[in-house]
Amino acid sequence: MTETKNKETTKIDVVVTGFGGQGIVLTGRILGKAAALGDHKESTLVQSYGPESRGGACSAQVVISDNTIHYPYIKFPDILVCMSQSGYEKYIGQLKEGGELLIDQDLVRPGKEAGEIWYSIPATRMAEELGRKMMANIIMLGFFTAITKAVSLDSARNAVVGSVPKGTEEMNLKAFTKGCDYGLATLKGLEKKAAGRTGAIL
Amino acid sequence: MENINIILFVCNWGPHTAFQTLQDIRADIPPEIKMVRIPCTGRISKSLLFKSFEKGADGVMLVGCKSGACRYGSGTTTAIENIRDTRELLELVGIGKERLRLATFLPDESEALLQLLTEFTNKIQELGSSTVVPSKGQAPEFISRELLAETVSLHDVFTCQDCGKCTSACPLALIGKPFSPRAVANSVIAGDISSSVKDDIWSCLTCGLCYERCPSAVNFSEFIQDIRYLLKKSELTGHETHGGFFHSLMRTMTTPELKTDRWNWLPDDVKIDKKSKTLFFGGCAPYFDTFFRKFMDVNTCNILSDSIRLLNFFDIQPALLENERCCGHDLLWSGDKENFLKLARLNAEAINNLGIEEVITACPECYRSLGHDYAKHGVDIQFNVTHLYDFLEREIGKGAVDLKKMDRNITYQDSCRLSRFENKSDLPRKLLSRLKPDGFQEMQETASAALCCGNSAWIGCDAYSKALQVKRLMQAKSTGSELLVTSCPKCQIHLKCAMEDPFRGDDLKIETMDLASIVARSIYWE
Ligand code: SF4
Ligand code: SF4
Ligand code: SF4
Numbered sequence: 001m002t003e004t005k006n007k008e009t010t011k012i013d014v015v016v017t018g019f020g021g022q023g024i025v026l027t028g029r030i031l032g033k034a035a036a037l038g039d040h041k042e043s044t045l046v047q048s049y050g051p052e053s054r055g056g057a058c059s060a061q062v063v064i065s066d067n068t069i070h071y072p073y074i075k076f077p078d079i080l081v082c083m084s085q086s087g088y089e090k091y092i093g094q095l096k097e098g099g100e101l102l103i104d105q106d107l108v109r110p111g112k113e114a115g116e117i118w119y120s121i122p123a124t125r126m127a128e129e130l131g132r133k134m135m136a137n138i139i140m141l142g143f144f145t146a147i148t149k150a151v152s153l154d155s156a157r158n159a160v161v162g163s164v165p166k167g168t169e170e171m172n173l174k175a176f177t178k179g180c181d182y183g184l185a186t187l188k189g190l191e192k193k194a195a196g197r198t199g200a201i202l
Numbered sequence: 203m204e205n206i207n208i209i210l211f212v213c214n215w216g217p218h219t220a221f222q223t224l225q226d227i228r229a230d231i232p233p234e235i236k237m238v239r240i241p242c243t244g245r246i247s248k249s250l251l252f253k254s255f256e257k258g259a260d261g262v263m264l265v266g267c268k269s270g271a272c273r274y275g276s277g278t279t280t281a282i283e284n285i286r287d288t289r290e291l292l293e294l295v296g297i298g299k300e301r302l303r304l305a306t307f308l309p310d311e312s313e314a315l316l317q318l319l320t321e322f323t324n325k326i327q328e329l330g331s332s333t334v335v336p337s338k339g340q341a342p343e344f345i346s347r348e349l350l351a352e353t354v355s356l357h358d359v360f361t362c363q364d365c366g367k368c369t370s371a372c373p374l375a376l377i378g379k380p381f382s383p384r385a386v387a388n389s390v391i392a393g394d395i396s397s398s399v400k401d402d403i404w405s406c407l408t409c410g411l412c413y414e415r416c417p418s419a420v421n422f423s424e425f426i427q428d429i430r431y432l433l434k435k436s437e438l439t440g441h442e443t444h445g446g447f448f449h450s451l452m453r454t455m456t457t458p459e460l461k462t463d464r465w466n467w468l469p470d471d472v473k474i475d476k477k478s479k480t481l482f483f484g485g486c487a488p489y490f491d492t493f494f495r496k497f498m499d500v501n502t503c504n505i506l507s508d509s510i511r512l513l514n515f516f517d518i519q520p521a522l523l524e525n526e527r528c529c530g531h532d533l534l535w536s537g538d539k540e541n542f543l544k545l546a547r548l549n550a551e552a553i554n555n556l557g558i559e560e561v562i563t564a565c566p567e568c569y570r571s572l573g574h575d576y577a578k579h580g581v582d583i584q585f586n587v588t589h590l591y592d593f594l595e596r597e598i599g600k601g602a603v604d605l606k607k608m609d610r611n612i613t614y615q616d617s618c619r620l621s622r623f624e625n626k627s628d629l630p631r632k633l634l635s636r637l638k639p640d641g642f643q644e645m646q647e648t649a650s651a652a653l654c655c656g657n658s659a660w661i662g663c664d665a666y667s668k669a670l671q672v673k674r675l676m677q678a679k680s681t682g683s684e685l686l687v688t689s690c691p692k693c694q695i696h697l698k699c700a701m702e703d704p705f706r707g708d709d710l711k712i713e714t715m716d717l718a719s720i721v722a723r724s725i726y727w728e
Contacts, residue, residue: 121601182601188517189602189727200515200722201508202471 010066012150015077017059017087018107020049023137024083028060030141030159031151035064037162038155044072057086064150079148081140082108083123100148104140119147121182130175138164138172139179146183153180206260206331208323210237211246213277216267219309229316232323242266243304244277244284248493249445251288251302256450258336261301261326265315268306278306283496290492295454296462296525297332300325333459337541343435347393353432354391357425361418362387368412368422373653374405377673379666381405383412383422390429403429404441405662408535409654410622430537440536443663444493448532451489455527456544462525464488467503472510475519481558481585482510482520483549483572485565486528487691498698502691508722509564509590515725516597520562523552531567534575535659546571546581554584564590564718566619566690574623589620590718591629591689598636598725606724611641613683614717615674615697616652617690625650630689630717637724643681645674653677655693656700671700675710686714 014031018024025047032043046061061074080095081102082088088108095101103110105120121143127136138160145156157176164172192198212218218239224231240246243266254262264281272278281304289299303322307315354360362384369375369382381402389399408423416422434440442449455462467488468474487502494500513520530545549572553561563569566589573587597603614634621627627649634642647653656671657663675697678686688694694714701710 126601178600181599185597185600185602186728192727198726200511200725 011069012064012079013074013077014062014064014079014081014150015059015074015091016062016081016083017057017091018083018137019086020056020058021134022058022083023134024058025060026163027081027137027141028062030156030163031060031062031144032064033163034151034155034159035062038158039152041066042069044069046072046074057084057090059087059091079144079150081144083136083140085109102140102144102147104136119143119183119186121179121186123179126178126182127175130171130178132171132175135172135175138175139182142176142179142181143183143186144179145176146180147187206234206326207258208232208235208261208263208326209254209259210235210319211240211243211262211264212237213243213266214239214241215273216271216309217265217307217311217315220307220312220315221265223312224316227312229312230320231316232320234323234326235319242272242274242277244272244274244280246281246284247445247447248284248288248291249447249450251284252291252447252454253445253450255292255297255301255332255334256336256454258332258334259301260329260331261303261322263303263305263319263322265305265307268308271306271308287492287495291451291489294462294464294466294488294492295451296460297334297454298329301329301332333457333461334454335457335459337453337456340435342437345395345432345436349432350390350393350395350429353425353428356428357421358418359387359391359420359425362391362416362420363418364388365417367415367417368420371411371415373409373411373670374407374666377666377669379405381666387420387422387425395429395433400433400437401441403433405664405666407618407654407656407658407662407667409618409658411618411651411654414622414650427535427537430535431539432537434537440538441662442536443657443660447493448489448660449536449538451486452528452530452533452545453538453541456541456548458548460525460527462527464526465522465524468510469507472507473514473519474510474522476521478519478521479557479559480513480518480520481553481556481561482506482513482522483529483553483561483563483565483568484522484526485563485568485691487565490691490695494695498695498702500695500698502694502716505564505691505716505718508716508719509562511722512590512594512718512725513562515722516593521556521558523549523556525552529565529568529571531571531575532659534571536661539579542575543579543581546576546579550576550581550583554582558585561585561587562590562593563587564716566617566624567692570619570623589624589626589629591626591633594721595629595632598633602728604726604728605636605638605721606726608637608639608720608724610639610685611643611681611683612637612639612685612687613643613645613678613681614648614687615645615655615678615689615693616649617688617693618652618654618658620689621652622650627652630687633717633721634687637720641683643683645677645681647677655690655696657692657696667696668700668703671697672703672706672710675700675712678712679710684713686712687717687720688714689717691716 032045035041035043101118104123123139124136285304293299484506530542534542656667
């Protein structure tokens with residue numbers, strides 16, 4: 001099992017946003033399962049749909065905590081995952097100072113309010129390359145796991161397997177791994193940049 | 203004192219007189235010295251110098267005329283270059299440069315000559331005998347009809363329908379050489395290996411194009427490989443190019459005690475980790491670069507250092523095989539299976555002993571040999587073999603990495619081993635498309651139908667090989683590209699050789715670079 005971070009902070013508030021049909025709520029559910037069943041923490045999930053659930057705005061609020069959770073609603077997320085521009089616009093103002101922003105780079109254009117650092121992945125495009133557009137959320141989940149380490153890698157994988165329709169486990173795991181690899185590569189890239197070594201020939 | 207052998211090549215014109223004087227006065231010429239009288243030092247090629255060591259010499263001295271005194275003008279200059287390069291080659295292969303010397307004397311300098319001979323002999327005595335075990339020559343065997351028939355049935359050549367598709371695809375036949383794989387197949391089936399058939403057997407490029415087209419799936423290249431093995435048992439020559447230098451080099455490396463030093467040129471910025479479970483297998487580039495330095499500007503060592511830089515880029519610091527030997531590809535494909543096996547076992551055992559899990563290589567021939575032919579010939583392999591391009595695709599595919607746009611028009615020369623034997627013609631193209639060049643224009647014949655570079659296994663290079671290379675270069679030029687991308691060090695060498703044609707001037711010249719080097723120059727973390 002991989003280490004989870006934020007040992008001292010016992011509560012992580014995650015908001016996942018996008019539009020209906022992207023599997024946003026499922027992402028939230030898998031995340032909560034991973035924390036609860038895999039990492040043996042407490043977790044809650046609140047889902048909300050916009051006026052028109054299909055194609056409309058949609059979000060999932062997941063609280064992960066070492067202690068009992070008294071209130072499942074999130075006002076100021078620690079981590080904000082955006083798979084649509086409208087979701088981004090709605091929540092970015094509430095992201096905590098020093099919080100982490102993860103976006104699908106083809107669907108979200110972050111503005112000044114996003115600050116200096118955010119993490120982006122072409123999740124939908126990668127899902128299309130896999131031939132399963134609807135797996136973008138699972139790719140995003142892999143990316144999320146690698147970048148934030150809010151849940152452990154093994155728990156997330158197991159939760160994916162336990163939550164997706166029978167027969168699609170393998171495909172979903174592949175998608176998850178893609179996202180996860182992308183996240184690890186992103187972190188490595190940031191490290192290299194910080195060290196001033198971005199190329200192969202020095 | 204050890205029993206050592208020293209070969210002394212003495213030029214006929216100047217210093218031989220000095221040597222004769224020593225003989226006349228019965229001077230104390232060290233008995234270890236065997237003198238060979240030669241017409242000119244310039245004619246003692248790198249191949250001859252090197253072969254002396256392969257055949258058991260512990261020291262070699264080339265004695266000629268002083269630079270201005272060469273009867274043919276340039277002999278001494280050539281000898282100086284040959285000695286310089288051969289000394290470097292000896293160093294790389296682990297024999298040691300101090301075992302080879304050049305000296306010049308005037309006819310009346312017999313005393314100085316004697317002094318040098320004594321000095322040199324003492325020096326070699328001090329060094330002791332070389333570790334090289336000369337491979338024993340064997341009496342030619344008769345190839346029986348049964349043996350031929352066995353090989354024919356092993357490769358199912360009987361299924362040949364005589365359709366001639368192979369001949370109409372064969373690049374040698376198309377360039378005008380009176381050569382037909384179909385005819386060769388038919389002759390061997392009929393038990394005829396007369397000298398013209400033999401010539402054809404040595405001419406085949408083993409490029410595999412005919413196999414692509416054959417409706418009966420007769421794997422002609424593999425068949426040729428086995429027939430050559432039979433021929434090699436019955437005759438001495440195998441139509442080697444460059445005086446057989448490369449074959450001699452490869453055979454030399456079969457000596458188990460030899461401690462090669464082929465990584466001595468590696469630049470400092472390249473990071474290696476002796477304890478890594480990933481090993482980078484380089485191939486013979488260092489030898490190529492040294493051998494061809496005089497003729498053309500070959501720099502295939504860059505492929506190796508850039509490949510390791512690419513591994514470093516992805517935080518892999520590979521191990522290297524300190525005592526790496528040739529993979530043996532060219533011995534296998536020129537009929538010398540015994541020595542191929544010796545090399546294969548030595549390499550495989552050394553890699554196994556390091557506990558290596560993955561071997562990465564950028565050379566298509568090493569890739570084919572280590573990944574396919576070693577196991578096929580029963581050599582124990584306890585590691586996976588990955589081509590650098592597969593590794594790169596895997597890592598780049600993970601994301602956060604991009605390649606700088608390339609403002610060049612490029613075309614690509616397929617490697618026959620990678621594109622046809624391994625069916626991986628897509629692989630380099632995926633990488634090429636990531637480069638986003640100004641333009642990527644395929645040549646007329648491409649991917650699994652590509653024309654090869656005109657030579658394989660350092661045998662049978664002739665005017666038709668040249669014509670084939672010229673044709674390929676013209677195809678490259680006519681794509682309008684400024685850069686020819688290659689994936690095999692040999693393609694680069696053979697094609698560059700054709701570019702040197704003095705009659706064509708700059709007609710055939712096109713900048714050439716290996717894909718690994720291009721990727722290394724363009725890749726960056728986003
Ligand atoms: S293509 Fe195959 S079947 Fe046709 S002649 Fe050649 S070897 Fe025979
Ligand atoms: S392997 Fe190549 S050179 Fe040899 S016969 Fe076939 S097509 Fe011709
Ligand atoms: S093409 Fe040139 S380098 Fe290649 S084998 Fe022939 S002569 Fe040698």
